[in-house]
Amino acid sequence: MIEKIKQEGITKQEQIGYLKSKLNLMQGTLYLTPKRLVLDAHKTGVGGFGLLGAILKRKVEQQSFGFNLELKDIKSITQGKHGVQTNVLEITDLDDNQYRIIVKDYNEWNMSLLKH
Numbered sequence: 001m002i003e004k005i006k007q008e009g010i011t012k013q014e015q016i017g018y019l020k021s022k023l024n025l026m027q028g029t030l031y032l033t034p035k036r037l038v039l040d041a042h043k044t045g046v047g048g049f050g051l052l053g054a055i056l057k058r059k060v061e062q063q064s065f066g067f068n069l070e071l072k073d074i075k076s077i078t079q080g081k082h083g084v085q086t087n088v089l090e091i092t093d094l095d096d097n098q099y100r101i102i103v104k105d106y107n108e109w110n111m112s113l114l115k116h
Helices: 002-008 050-062 106-115
Strands: 010-023 026-033 036-042 066-070 076-081 086-091 098-102
Touching: 002 010, 002 036, 010 036, 010 066, 010 086, 010 106, 026 066, 026 106, 076 106
Parallel strands: none
Antiparallel strands: 010 026, 010 098, 026 036, 036 066, 076 086, 086 098
């Protein structure tokens, strides 16, 4: 997937926190191309237990979560909040799925998305 978005041309990219649910924060990378917004996120946090822990961690981190959203399918972009963090990009698609992403600068991402 990453190769495909590189071919389209990445206009913005950032390491982010993906709020999959109220209690589930995943680390990942958010990509913006001229055609789509792509989030590649992975579960982390399994550790310890020596060799077994290393095997479990690799297996868990191989699972990819996130989305691949065509820009034309974005219904709304709003600024959300998570605790004291206000740089939460809340994106709703045409099917009313909502994606909550902690970014460094909400306004910067909002402006970049509005330009496309």
